[in-house]
Amino acid sequence: MVTVAVDAMGGDYAPDEIIQGCLDALKKNNEVSVKLVGKQDIINKVLGERAPGKDDYDKNRLSIVDASEIITNEEPPVAAVRSKKDSSIVLAMNLLKNNEADAVISAGSTGALLVGGQLIAGRIKGVHRAPLAPLLPTACGVSLLIDCGANVDARPEHLIQFARIGSIYMEKMLGVNSPKVAIVNIGAEEEKGNALVKETFPLLKSCSDINFIGSIEAREIPRGGADVIVCEAFTGNVILKLYEGVGATLLEKIKGAFNEGFLTKIGALLVKNSLKKALKDFDASNYGGAPLLGLKGLVVKVHGNSKANEVSNAIAQCIDFKKSGLNELIKESMENNWSR
Amino acid sequence: MVTVAVDAMGGDYAPDEIIQGCLDALKKNNEVSVKLVGKQDIINKVLGERAPGKDDYDKNRLSIVDASEIITNEEPPVAAVRSKKDSSIVLAMNLLKNNEADAVISAGSTGALLVGGQLIAGRIKGVHRAPLAPLLPTACGVSLLIDCGANVDARPEHLIQFARIGSIYMEKMLGVNSPKVAIVNIGAEEEKGNALVKETFPLLKSCSDINFIGSIEAREIPRGGADVIVCEAFTGNVILKLYEGVGATLLEKIKGAFNEGFLTKIGALLVKNSLKKALKDFDASNYGGAPLLGLKGLVVKVHGNSKANEVSNAIAQCIDFKKSGLNELIKESMENNWSR
Structure with a gap:
């Protein structure tokens, strides 16, 4: 049995869609139990609306952990995690810490999740920093971008760990054999780069345990040039957000072109379905949540605009995580490379 | 009269398209003269093919500077600039240095242009670093991304100068009144960022002479959130190349969707023209060359795949540059803010 603590209060469609996602996941998977963390009366009300029948869900596998507070996206994360002891995020992290949950899922404040993950749940022994590592869609599949978190100005030893942790994730969770690891750089040659990259390269x-293929220029990332894209969190954050931004603006331009006249509107109708499918493949929000790795347990940040489907997918991701023994493998890798 | 030294040997379509671009520019503008720098016999051969008639171009405004060597994209820039004294790029930079040209245009090695610009042409007094500053297409126009060059690990005083130089460029060359300046960051709040951004903010x-609007997240760049996007060159390089990469991969996906079946092909025909126009607006290569600013004269790097049209546009850009008195304004700004 895998136990997942789900923050019922975070995200644009909380609590309704978050709770619906949990109900869907319980139906799909017999081996998961869910702890809904949030305002009890609100959660009960939604459950009453969404699953009023006696057998609508397995009540043995769903429980509520009452949390009186909510951390918003606008609050400074460190202060919020420290002061709001009874918030859904803090209580969910406590469940992880106390082994009452194997994983935490939230569509709420990324900053609070990063802080709570490190301060409350805690890191696996030997892990210097817990990286946030979303999957990016590429021309030929997905790549793991590690790190996109809030801990900027990393040192070489951090990046080495990101490469190791990312390799294990791609191999065990996505079945990529000997994942290709590359470091983000401004040129392909070894002598290129800033001080950090030059020192890390x-x-x-x-590292004999990593399939390091060298530098990757940002242009090659969407082409699928590597399975694991290693970078410092500032750079990773820029890459992740620009990916979203360029995609969204380009789609706006395309929509505008489709609406230009009568004939273009007819044309748009004809290409619509095929285009939707192609673009869905290239939508970063379609690849489950972004895992925060290297912690005791797994923390999954799902997009703020997640609906039931994304939450249910993230729960499935947590089951895979537990089954893969990912954290044991990370722990082992840290022990084998303790000096680095 | 504005004199532009054009590297006839750099770029995917050199020398034919480069020379054609010069011939077009001479026809369009009476106030420009061109010095074609490259292998004399090759240039003469192309001129003979492209403009065989006696009056095909004004021979008083086109001259050839013979260069026996070529610097390729594969060569390490510093070594190449130092050893290939008779290369087209080095000779063009010498023309700038000796006031025999007002500007240099090349579709060749970016690295060699950056090195040659700084080592040979030299910087305006007070300028610490010469930034490479391309225009990025956005949802509502263009923004100047400054710096995307090769000098990484900038210090705060460099970024301040980039902000000043970028503001002057956008105001004088693009007619933007009081350009909005933002610094690339991983959050909108002042306390966010890496050490460099926190110190620079x-x-x-x-700075009373800059319209600083604060941080900009990468997601907001394609939306046109600021006129001048200030960042350190490593970050700028990632932004520029990811812009290209995401756009190109997305367009491949769209093409694939259009070719999926009979009906989608019909649909594609109907939207084609309108779509082409919209996407052309969003193609970074359509906004002239990237200027290397802060040098004695102007150096314009045009895309490696530039054809005659881009070269001719870049020559027009050099005329605007000279007319605007941009370098005098940069010099003045450096003098007024010498302590920074």
Whole structure:
């Protein structure tokens, strides 16, 4: 049995869609139990509306953890996590810490999740920093972008760990054999880069447990040039957000072109379905939540605009995580490479 | 009269398209003269093919500067600029240095242009670093991304100068009144960011000659959130190349969707023209070359795949540059803010 603590109060469609996602997941998977963390009366009301029947869900596998507070996206994360002890995010992290949950899912404040994950749940022994590592869609599948979190100005030893952790994730969770690892750089040659990249490059090259293929220029990322894209969190954040931004603006332009006249509107109708499918493949929000790795347990940040389907997918991701023994493998890797 | 030295040997379509671009520009503008720098016999051969008639171009405004060597994209820039004294790029930079040209245009090695610009042409007094500053297409026009060059690991005083130089460029060359300046960051709040951004933010805020609007997240760049996007060159390089990469991959996906079946092909025909126009607006290569600013003269790097039209546009850009008195304004700004 895998136990997932779900923040019922975070995200644009909370609590309704979050709770619906949990109900869907319970139906799909017999091996999961869910702890809904949030305002009890609100959760009960939604459950009463969405699953009024006696057998609508397995009541043995769904429980509520009452939380009187909510951390919003606007609050400074560190202060919020410290002061709001009874918030849904803090209580969910406590469940992880106390082994009462294997994983935490939230569509709420990314900052609070990062802080709560490190301060409350805690890191696996040997892990310097817990990286946030979303999957990016590419021309030929997905790549793991590690790190996109809030801990900027990383040192080389952090990036080495990101490469190791990312490799294990792609191999065990996505079945990629000997994942290709690359470091984000401004040129393909070894002598290129800023001080951090120059210092990290030879260290990555010397890691026998990583399939390091060298530098990757940002242009090659959407083409699927590597399975694991290693970078410092500031750079990762820029990459992740620009991915979204360029895609969204380009789609606006395309929509505008489709609406230009009568004939273009007819044309748009004819290509619509095929186009929708193609673009869905390239939508970063379609690849489950972004895992925060290297913690005791798994923390999954799902997009703020997630609906039931994304939440249910993230729960499935948590089941895979537990089954894969990912954290044991990360722990082992840290022990084998303790000096780095 | 504005004199432009054009590297006839750099780029995917050199020398034919480069020379054609010069011939077109000479026809369009009476106030420009061109110095074609490259292998004399090759240039003469192309001129003979493209403009065989006696009056095909004004021979008083076109001259050839013979260069026996070519710097390729594959060569390490510093070594290449130092050793290939008779290369087209080095000779063109010498023309700038000796006031025999007002500007240099090349579709060749970006690295060699950056090195040659700084080492040979030299910087305006007071300028710490010469930034490469391309225009990025946005939902509502263009923004200047400054710096995307090769000088990474900038210090706060460099970013302040980029903000000043970028503001002057957008105001004088693009007619933007009091350009909005923003610094690339991972959040909108002042306390967010890496060490460099945190240190630079209050300094930018205190500059009375800049319309500083604060941080910009990468997601907002394609939406046109600011006129001048200030960042360190590593970040700028990632932004520029990811812009291209995401756009190109997305367009591949769209093409695939259009070719899926009979009806989608019909639909594609109906939207084709309208779509082409919309996407052309969003193609970074359509906004002239990327200027390398802060040098004695102007150096314009045009895209490696530039054809005659881009070269001719870049020559027009050089005329505007000279007319606007841009370098005098940059010089003045550096003098007025010498302590920074």
